[in-house]
Amino acid sequence: MSRIQTTFARLQTNKKQALIPFITAGDPHPAATVGLMHALVSGGADVLELGVPFSDPMADGPIIQKASERALAHGTSLLDVLGMVRDFRRKDADTPVVLMGYANPIEAMGYQLFAQKAIEAGVDGVLTVDLPPEEAGPLAEILKSQGLDAIFLLAPTTPDWRVAEVAKHASGYVYYVSLKGVTGAANLDMESVAAKLGSLREMLSLPIGVGFGIRDAATAQAVAKVADAVIIGSRLVQEVEEHGADAAPRLMAFMREVRSAMDSAR
Amino acid sequence: MHINDLLIPQTYDLPDSRGRFGDYGGIYVAETLMAALDELRREYEQACQDPAFMAEYQYELKHYVGRPSPIYHAKRWSEQLGGAQIYLKREDLNHTGAHKINNTIGQALLARRMGKKRVIAETGAGQHGVASATVAARYGMECVVYMGAEDIQRQSANVYRMKLLGATVVPVTSGSRTLKDALNEAMRDWVTNVDNTFYILGTAAGPHPYPMLVRDFQAVIGEESKVQMQEMAGRQPDVVVACVGGGSNAIGMFYPYIQVPGVRMVGVEAGGDGVETGRHAAPLTAGTPGVLHGNRTYLMQDEHGQIIETHSVSAGLDYPGVGPEHSYLKDIGRVEYTAANDDESLAAFHELCRTEGIIPALESSHALAYAKRLAPTLAKDKIILVNLSGRGDKDIPTVARLAGLEL
Numbered sequence: 247m248s249r250i251q252t253t254f255a256r257l258q259t260n261k262k263q264a265l266i267p268f269i270t271a272g273d274p275h276p277a278a279t280v281g282l283m284h285a286l287v288s289g290g291a292d293v294l295e296l297g298v299p300f301s302d303p304m305a306d307g308p309i310i311q312k313a314s315e316r317a318l319a320h321g322t323s324l325l326d327v328l329g330m331v332r333d334f335r336r337k338d339a340d341t342p343v344v345l346m347g348y349a350n351p352i353e354a355m356g357y358q359l360f361a362q363k364a365i366e367a368g369v370d371g372v373l374t375v376d377l378p379p380e381e382a383g384p385l386a387e388i389l390k391s392q393g394l395d396a397i398f399l400l401a402p403t404t405p406d407w408r409v410a411e412v413a414k415h416a417s418g419y420v421y422y423v424s425l426k427g428v429t430g431a432a433n434l435d436m437e438s439v440a441a442k443l444g445s446l447r448e449m450l451s452l453p454i455g456v457g458f459g460i461r462d463a464a465t466a467q468a469v470a471k472v473a474d475a476v477i478i479g480s481r482l483v484q485e486v487e488e489h490g491a492d493a494a495p496r497l498m499a500f501m502r503e504v505r506s507a508m509d510s511a512r
Numbered sequence: 513m514h515i516n517d518l519l520i521p522q523t524y525d526l527p528d529s530r531g532r533f534g535d536y537g538g539i540y541v542a543e544t545l546m547a548a549l550d551e552l553r554r555e556y557e558q559a560c561q562d563p564a565f566m567a568e569y570q571y572e573l574k575h576y577v578g579r580p581s582p583i584y585h586a587k588r589w590s591e592q593l594g595g596a597q598i599y600l601k602r603e604d605l606n607h608t609g610a611h612k613i614n615n616t617i618g619q620a621l622l623a624r625r626m627g628k629k630r631v632i633a634e635t636g637a638g639q640h641g642v643a644s645a646t647v648a649a650r651y652g653m654e655c656v657v658y659m660g661a662e663d664i665q666r667q668s669a670n671v672y673r674m675k676l677l678g679a680t681v682v683p684v685t686s687g688s689r690t691l692k693d694a695l696n697e698a699m700r701d702w703v704t705n706v707d708n709t710f711y712i713l714g715t716a717a718g719p720h721p722y723p724m725l726v727r728d729f730q731a732v733i734g735e736e737s738k739v740q741m742q743e744m745a746g747r748q749p750d751v752v753v754a755c756v757g758g759g760s761n762a763i764g765m766f767y768p769y770i771q772v773p774g775v776r777m778v779g780v781e782a783g784g785d786g787v788e789t790g791r792h793a794a795p796l797t798a799g800t801p802g803v804l805h806g807n808r809t810y811l812m813q814d815e816h817g818q819i820i821e822t823h824s825v826s827a828g829l830d831y832p833g834v835g836p837e838h839s840y841l842k843d844i845g846r847v848e849y850t851a852a853n854d855d856e857s858l859a860a861f862h863e864l865c866r867t868e869g870i871i872p873a874l875e876s877s878h879a880l881a882y883a884k885r886l887a888p889t890l891a892k893d894k895i896i897l898v899n900l901s902g903r904g905d906k907d908i909p910t911v912a913r914l915a916g917l918e919l
Contacts, residue, residue, distance in 0.1 A: 301819040302692060302804060304699045305542040311686050323816040349540055349803040354817025376540045376803065380530065401544040403706065408546065423544055427704040 249342040249370045250395050250418040253292050254453045254474065263470040264419075265290055265505055266455055267497070268346065268479030269486060270297035270313035271330055272322025278491040280333045285494035286482075287341050289501025295373070295477065298327050298347030305375045307430035309480040312487065324351040324360070328367040335368035344371040344397055344418075349381075357385050361392040371395035371418045379411040386415040399423055400454075402442060409449045419453040419475060422446065427458065430480030434459035440472045463507035470508040478504065517773045519845040524770050526837070531720020531807075534843060536836035539719045541806045545699075548706045553721040555626050560728075565621065572617045573732060576650065577607045579614075581733075583740040583897070589867045596890035598883050599749065600870070600900040601737050603761065610873065610902030611733060611761045612643035616712055618729035620647040623710035630654040630705065633712045634698040636663055636691030636757070637828035637875065638670025639902055640714030645679035647712075655679040658697040660690040663827045670906050688821045691757075691831045695805055715758025716835035719806030723835050730764025737897060738768055749897035751776045751886065755878040756796065756849065757829035759838045761901035766847055767837075777846065779838060780882040782824035783853035793822035795834050796842050796849040809836040825854040825910065826874035828902075852881035858914065860884050861904065873902035874910065 247255070257264055267286045271279050283294055299317035303310060324347075331343050345364065352360050352374065364372065372389055374382065379398065386396040395418030400409060403426065412420065424439050425431055439456060446454060456469045457477030466476045485500065486493045531537045539549060559565040573579040582605065586598045603611040616633075623631055631653050635641030641657040648655030657674055661683045664671050674681050687693035695718075702711040716726040741748050752769055754762035756779040769775045784792035792798065795810040802811040804819060812820050812832035824830045841847040852860075860880035864872050872880060876899070883898045890896070904911075912919050 300817075301687065302696050304696050304805070305544075305703065307700070308686070315687070318818060323818075325816070350811075350813065350819070351817035353802050354813065354815065375542050376806070378539065378541065378543055378546050380546075381538055381540055399543040401542075401546075403544055403547040405547060408543075412543075423542075426544060426706055428700045431704065 248393065248395055248418065249340065250293065253342055254419065257292060263473065263508055264292040264455065264475035265501065265508060266293045266295055266475050266477045267291050267482050267501060268295040268297060268477065269482055270299055270310060270317050271327040272299055272317030272320055273313040273483070273486055274316055274490040276320055276322050276326055276330070279330045282486065282494055282497060283334050284337060285498045286501060287338060289498040290505030291341065291501060293342045293344060293475070295344045295346045295479070296327065296331065298324055298345055298351055300348040300351060303348065305428055307428040307480060309430045309483050309487065313483045324355055328363050328369070331369050332367040342370040343368065344373055345369055346373040347375065349374050349376050352385065357388045361388045361394060365392045365394055369394060371397045373397035373399070373421060375399065379408070379415050382415055390417065397421055400446065402426055402438065406449065409446060413450055416452055419455050420450060421477065422454050422456045422473070424456050424458045429458055431459050432461065434465060436468050439469070443472050463503045466504045467507040476508060520771055520773060521844065521846065526840070527720060527724050531724070533837045533840035535801070536809050536839040537720055537723055537807050539806065540803045540808065541719045542703065544703045545706065549719055549721065555622060556721055556725050559622060559625060565625065569618055569621055573614065577613050577617065578605065579732065580736040580740070581605050583737065583744060585744065586868050589863065590887065592867055593884060593887040595887040595892060596750070596894035596896045597892065598887055599741070599895060599897045601733060601765065601897060603733060603899060603901045604870070604872065604876070604903035608643045608646050609905065610639040610643065611730060611764060612640045612714060613646065614732055614764065615714065615726050615729040615760060616640070616643040616647045618725070619710070619712045620651050620653070623653065623712070624651055626710065628708060628710035630709045631712050632656045632658070632698050632701050632709055633714060634658045634691065634694040635714060636694070636830060637826065638663070638667040638674070638906060639828060641679070641681070642670055642673050642677070644712045645674040645677035648679060649677045656701065657681050658684050658694040658701070660694050661685045662689040663691065666827055666910055667906055669909070691827070692819065714760065716760045716763045716837060717758045717805060717807055717809065717833055723807065723837055726760050727763045727767055727837060730760050731767045733761065733764040733899060734766065734768030737765065741897065745895055748772055748775055749895040750774070751778060751896045753778045753780060753879045753883050753896060754899040755780050755829060755875050755901060756834060756838060757782065757793070757831050757875060758833070759835035761899050763835055763837055765899040766841070770846060777848070778882060779847055779849045780878045781849060781851040782826060782829035782878060783851035784823035786853045787851050791823040792851060793824040793830050793832065794851040795832060796838060797851045801839065804833045807836045809833050809839045825857065826878065828873070828875040829878065850882060852878040856881040858911070861911065871904035872900055873904045874907045876901045
């Protein structure tokens with residue numbers, strides 16, 4: 247069983263939902279990332295999503311774009327991000343780490359080499375935003391052969407036949423984009439999320455995480471009532487933007503607040 | 513048989529159903545856009561089969577754009593260069609002053625067919641933004657144009673033109689503040705407003721079906737040229753030359769010639785300060801394949817797969833990627849790609865002004881610069897056809913500034 251599967255199985259036994267925070271690797275500085283990752287785990291994270299900075303983050307809103315720019319200003323490369331995961335693993339052997347980013351840095355490294363280095367570093371899953379199932383086949387196969395989970399996005403606009411396509415390639419969990427928009431948008435419609443998740447569950451056996459637009463404990467609590475995982479990105483990245491390397495205690499406090507709201511959800 | 517004829521593909525029916533030109537193209541976007549791209553592809557396929565749609569497109573090209581655009585024999589310039597005869601395909605004479613409107617009319621008609629009341633566009637030099645704002649006014653649609661803050665500075669006349677036409681121009685301050693960032697921002701808008709918005713993409717790049725439909729709407733350039741060259745010179749040109757940024761004017765000119773024997777084709781990228789300096793915008797000449805803006809193609813990128821900043825005197829060529837069909841045509845050898853740097857393009861700009869009374873766009877001046885280099889090496893009975901993709905009125909402040917004048 248992969249670390250991601252083990253995590254979701256444990257949560258299911260305890261009737262809990264996963265809390266999955268996202269931060270951009272290398273933001274505000276490459277040296278700060280591992281500390282922030284540990285802080286997120288202390289705050290109650292079950293899985294970590296670590297953003298791989300890219301020069302042209304087409305699917306991200308201004309908050310994560312700027313985080314990418316800050317990380318790139320320090321020259322944070324995909325190789326550096328893998329190094330951060332390796333450092334993180336020295337103290338944490340259990341919390342799954344998912345890399346989230348765009349195809350081109352992985353293309354530049356080469357699929358095979360990337361998958362090898364990722365598994366060696368202790369990465370558990372990879373979500374490539376601009377590789378829909380139509381284009382993801384070759385990478386997904388290599389990831390799986392190395393024991394890495396290929397995480398895919400589903401959107402409000404995804405028709406049923408495409409959910410089946412995603413199901414063919416996906417493992418670990420799927421990431422349901424709660425709204426039409428970029429990361430950090432603020433127009434989450436809980437009713438439509440609940441309805442869509444109901445129909446997705448009929449077609450998918452994997453756990454479903456919901457992200458985009460979750461900015462506070464109340465929203466997280468509402469999402470936790472219908473989803474298997476709550477994914478929070480821009481709200482945390484904003485803390486890093488405002489407080490830099492000193493953001494750790496704030497991230498921890500915010501995570502604890504969200505965690506307790508989620509755990510009292512049912 | 514001409515040596516280049518060996519490189520002519522026996523059949524050419526691209527892209528395939530997955531939007532591929534060989535290894536290039538494809539659909540590399542986030543899931544949220546997949547349904548919209550699928551809808552666009554289906555709608556376009558239906559429109560192609562609909563005689564009424566095609567008839568309206570043709571009508572608009574004739575009566576609104578002023579097509580066919582003429583071909584002009586630049587006799588004085590050819591004489592001065594002392595070699596091959598240079599002919600110019602006058603896309604600069606189109607309504608709005610460039611080839612861009614061929615595509616925006618086609619896409620706006622598609623938008624109307626799909627019931628979308630709002631159109632968005634990205635623009636570099638502003639020509640595509642103006643062409644989009646123009647058709648939006650013409651068809652009564654709301655129009656939002658994304659433009660890099662840097663480009664807004666260098667193309668202020670076009671910014672005002674867009675506003676006069678009723679469009680909203682949104683400055684993009686992320687990244688390098690140029691065309692690529694405007695494209696990112698337009699994609700973000702589209703993802704957010706996908707239900708009521710049509711994205712009029714300006715170049716033959718992006719996710720499938722855009723490279724195909726932009727090519728098809730621009731192919732009128734090459735189709736007309738084939739007829740007009742026959743009429744004027746009694747034969748097809750020996751060499752066809754076009755500038756390549758994203759590559760829409762070039763693919764429009766080249767596509768109808770791909771299977772014509774004896775026609776050599778050359779795409780000219782922006783060499784900036786010189787390809788050897790690294791300060792340029794010439795991915796086909798000096799880049800490597802990768803994935804950006806929805807398609808796999810040649811890119812300007814560093815060893816870590818980050819897109820690097822481009823440099824060109826011409827805002828319209830200042831782009832780190834290129835349409836995927838050009839990547840394919842490069843790899844199979846059917847089209848040669850080279851670069852002209854800022855200085856030689858400016859020199860060609862001035863020569864055309866002085867010898868032919870035509871002020872060309874700085875983008876098109878790159879194609880002219882290559883023609884200027886090539887013509888003296890060929891016999892006087894050879895023919896070079898240059899796609900003069902746009903007029904240079906928008907570039908006058910830039911050229912003046914380079915000459916030390918503030919207008």
